[in-house]
Amino acid sequence: MIAELGRYLIALALLASLLQMFVAWRGAELGGRNAYARAGKAASEIAVLAAGVAMILLIASFLRSDFSIAYVAANSSIEKPFAYKIAASWGGHEGSMLLWCLILALFGYGLARSGPRDDGLRSRAVSFQGLLQTLFFGFLAFASNPFERVSPVPLQGAELNPILQDPLLVIHPPMLYVGYVGLSTAFAIAAAGLMQKTPGRILAAALRPWALGAWTALTAGIALGAFWAYYELGWGGWWFWDPVENASFMPWLLGAALIHSSIATEKRGAFPGWTVFLALLAYILSILGAFLVRSGVITSVHAFALDPERGVWILGMLGVSAVAGFLLFALRAGSLGEGDGFEPTSKEALIGANNLLLAATSGVVLIGTLYPMLLEMMGGATISVGAPYFNAAATPLLLIAALLMPLAPFLPWANGGLKNGVSQMRAALMLIPVAAVVIAFLFAGASPLAVIGGAIGVWAISGAVMDLGQFLPVAMARGQKLLVIGRVMAHAGVGFIALGAAADASRPPDQNVALAPGESVSIAGRELRLDGVSRADGPNYMADRARIVVDEGEGGVMSPERRFYAVANQTTREVALKSSIAGDLYVSVGEARLRSDGTTAFETRVAFHPLVWSLSLGAVFIVLGGALALTGRLRAHAPVVQRDRATKPAEAV
Amino acid sequence: MRKAQRRLWITLAAGVVLVGAAGLAMTAMRDAMVFFYSPAMVAENPPEPGQRVRVGGLVLDGSVERPARGGANFTITDGGGEIRINYDGSLPDLFREGQGIVAEGVFDPEGRFTADTVLAKHDENYMPPEVAAALRESGMWHEEAGDHSGYGGPDGYDAAETEQPS
Numbered sequence: 001m002i003a004e005l006g007r008y009l010i011a012l013a014l015l016a017s018l019l020q021m022f023v024a025w026r027g028a029e030l031g032g033r034n035a036y037a038r039a040g041k042a043a044s045e046i047a048v049l050a051a052g053v054a055m056i057l058l059i060a061s062f063l064r065s066d067f068s069i070a071y072v073a074a075n076s077s078i079e080k081p082f083a084y085k086i087a088a089s090w091g092g093h094e095g096s097m098l099l100w101c102l103i104l105a106l107f108g109y110g111l112a113r114s115g116p117r118d119d120g121l122r123s124r125a126v127s128f129q130g131l132l133q134t135l136f137f138g139f140l141a142f143a144s145n146p147f148e149r150v151s152p153v154p155l156q157g158a159e160l161n162p163i164l165q166d167p168l169l170v171i172h173p174p175m176l177y178v179g180y181v182g183l184s185t186a187f188a189i190a191a192a193g194l195m196q197k198t199p200g201r202i203l204a205a206a207l208r209p210w211a212l213g214a215w216t217a218l219t220a221g222i223a224l225g226a227f228w229a230y231y232e233l234g235w236g237g238w239w240f241w242d243p244v245e246n247a248s249f250m251p252w253l254l255g256a257a258l259i260h261s262s263i264a265t266e267k268r269g270a271f272p273g274w275t276v277f278l279a280l281l282a283y284i285l286s287i288l289g290a291f292l293v294r295s296g297v298i299t300s301v302h303a304f305a306l307d308p309e310r311g312v313w314i315l316g317m318l319g320v321s322a323v324a325g326f327l328l329f330a331l332r333a334g335s336l337g338e339g340d341g342f343e344p345t346s347k348e349a350l351i352g353a354n355n356l357l358l359a360a361t362s363g364v365v366l367i368g369t370l371y372p373m374l375l376e377m378m379g380g381a382t383i384s385v386g387a388p389y390f391n392a393a394a395t396p397l398l399l400i401a402a403l404l405m406p407l408a409p410f411l412p413w414a415n416g417g418l419k420n421g422v423s424q425m426r427a428a429l430m431l432i433p434v435a436a437v438v439i440a441f442l443f444a445g446a447s448p449l450a451v452i453g454g455a456i457g458v459w460a461i462s463g464a465v466m467d468l469g470q471f472l473p474v475a476m477a478r479g480q481k482l483l484v485i486g487r488v489m490a491h492a493g494v495g496f497i498a499l500g501a502a503a504d505a506s507r508p509p510d511q512n513v514a515l516a517p518g519e520s521v522s523i524a525g526r527e528l529r530l531d532g533v534s535r536a537d538g539p540n541y542m543a544d545r546a547r548i549v550v551d552e553g554e555g556g557v558m559s560p561e562r563r564f565y566a567v568a569n570q571t572t573r574e575v576a577l578k579s580s581i582a583g584d585l586y587v588s589v590g591e592a593r594l595r596s597d598g599t600t601a602f603e604t605r606v607a608f609h610p611l612v613w614s615l616s617l618g619a620v621f622i623v624l625g626g627a628l629a630l631t632g633r634l635r636a637h638a639p640v641v642q643r644d645r646a647t648k649p650a651e652a653v
Numbered sequence: 654m655r656k657a658q659r660r661l662w663i664t665l666a667a668g669v670v671l672v673g674a675a676g677l678a679m680t681a682m683r684d685a686m687v688f689f690y691s692p693a694m695v696a697e698n699p700p701e702p703g704q705r706v707r708v709g710g711l712v713l714d715g716s717v718e719r720p721a722r723g724g725a726n727f728t729i730t731d732g733g734g735e736i737r738i739n740y741d742g743s744l745p746d747l748f749r750e751g752q753g754i755v756a757e758g759v760f761d762p763e764g765r766f767t768a769d770t771v772l773a774k775h776d777e778n779y780m781p782p783e784v785a786a787a788l789r790e791s792g793m794w795h796e797e798a799g800d801h802s803g804y805g806g807p808d809g810y811d812a813a814e815t816e817q818p819s
Contacts, residue, residue, distance in 0.1 A: 338656075349662075353670075357670060361674070363674060363678075364674055364677065368678070382689035384687045384707055385686055385687070386685065386757075388681070388685035389678075389681045389684075389686070390681075392680070392684065393674075393680075397674060397677070512724070512741060512742050512743055513723060514721060514723035570746065570747065571746040573746060590744070591743070593719055595721040596721065601721060601723070605742075
């Protein structure tokens, strides 16, 4: 019964989205303040309600372990703990697609409720969002229905992949999807603006808060994923340039470019076409990401199971969105207008340079991700392109962008001010060589790129501090303190990430050894002794827990586990971490090995990751910075936008 | 500044960045590209010893040795050939006999493969695309093994990788 209702609700949401697209379009044609526009809003409400109830029904089916639903049977088991039964509802393809659709519909409602202030533009944006919803609800209804029945009904489910049994599963995918899907609003507003011939400055102002909210959520989602890979999965790292990571990184880069170029467009009318183009492209790359992850075209540690049919569907949605967006752009970009001029050393110029670098990085990542696929499709050799490519090609571009970043706040709009800006920042500039020397000394054997990266990180952090000192007093007087604090935090966050990444790239080699109880291994000046291994079973798994003593007890005790999930017939590792200012000590245990002398040795992997806190801090700073800037922005536009805070952009943070 | 002049500046800057990025990408691609070889391809025309390559196939039943010092030795096959692989790291949790895996590393002059990365995914239902293609080529592919639809199919989206920075 629940399953049938769920299918009905998905069909209802699909119809409501179609209706939303058509009536809101008509509403916009008639000026945006009419019954059609209101009907478009009502349709978006129906889509949200239907998708929301469908999501609740799916979660309920998981809680009741209703294995007559194929998706539940494939992703849950009776023994699964309560919280993971809920999270498992978005742990597989169909359920995560339902979540995607729900968020898409929520953003549609958000646009209808507090989208652009111009009625015609808003109604048109709601209509474009209706188009995007229709595509995805169609995909859900016809090719990815989570309420599909299975017969005969199995007595036990196949269980969600145990690696996903982690608290982060509750929050990482929804956050990531708010980011990915949130970019749809920028797409819808940009396309609506082109249709309505809205001037670029007004359009940039309308889409900026939405882009900022989505990008901030995307940042949080990616950071949570990196954290998860690092501490849970035992992969011994936080970023692998895996195709799926790249799929999230490309829209992130374009989103970062967009939230900066839209400032220049809104304030000075600069780059209107580019800003609109970015708004369209960022969401299209989000769909490309969905294609890469869900079609089985790539070998990735994250990829969903192979299913070419889904791939074709997603390519179709990608095609429709891209053709609609870029055709409009080609026909109407001229109506965006031209801004005032600017000098090559003005703030606009620097924002332009930042955009060029971020877009070029995105292009470089795109090439590295798609080239192997394209080569194979054209009958060439099967190749893979891994971390060495991305480190060599993307990192230098990002470092140049980070090098320029701290200067931008000190440059004036329109006029050249490099000399003045540089002189104001002389103290921070002098830190670059000092930091480089210190880093080269501290991390013996660090690569030149890591030394430069760390130094640029320090420069960015000190530049952000100077930015705060210089501009906070003025901003407070003008009631814009949140905007400045947000900018400073986000920029400092970039610096912390550069520093942390440079330190991690310079870490001592990881060690893989087989240890019997009593034996020890040393890394980064610390000695780790395996004290013993004992049983530590959990609700739906059996586990061996190792007791590892650091520096004979002075450094504490670490307890990594190796778990066996009987239903899924899978083993996983629980990493043990010990954090300090210097960095993280990282231990995982693997298989037991019987030695010829009769003792049992355990495969043990130890690593030391210096300054990992700098990476986490950087991510937290960027997310908080984005959230503060968004709050400041919404307050500045009160009272008309006052009520916005109750709805989507605020939730997106 | 005049409009034409500004246009020129922007075009120049964009050109410099794009040419630079393209140059970076091309050099990096040449150095970092890793070719995939199936066991059959290796049997026919092996890659240069020392060249970094990826190999993939099914782990041969009964071929896995787990020496007491850690690591593992095993053989992969696609029906058209076999490759013996030495791996010093700790195998992914999802590594099993009879399952498709991908390994990255180098051949020595004797034709033994030393891997520094072994990718294994999920359960026996999952097959890395390269391996599936190689198996189809050699006729070892059974459609039922590649059927991922419906109940029992692997629908979780994660798996394990053990990567050793070299």
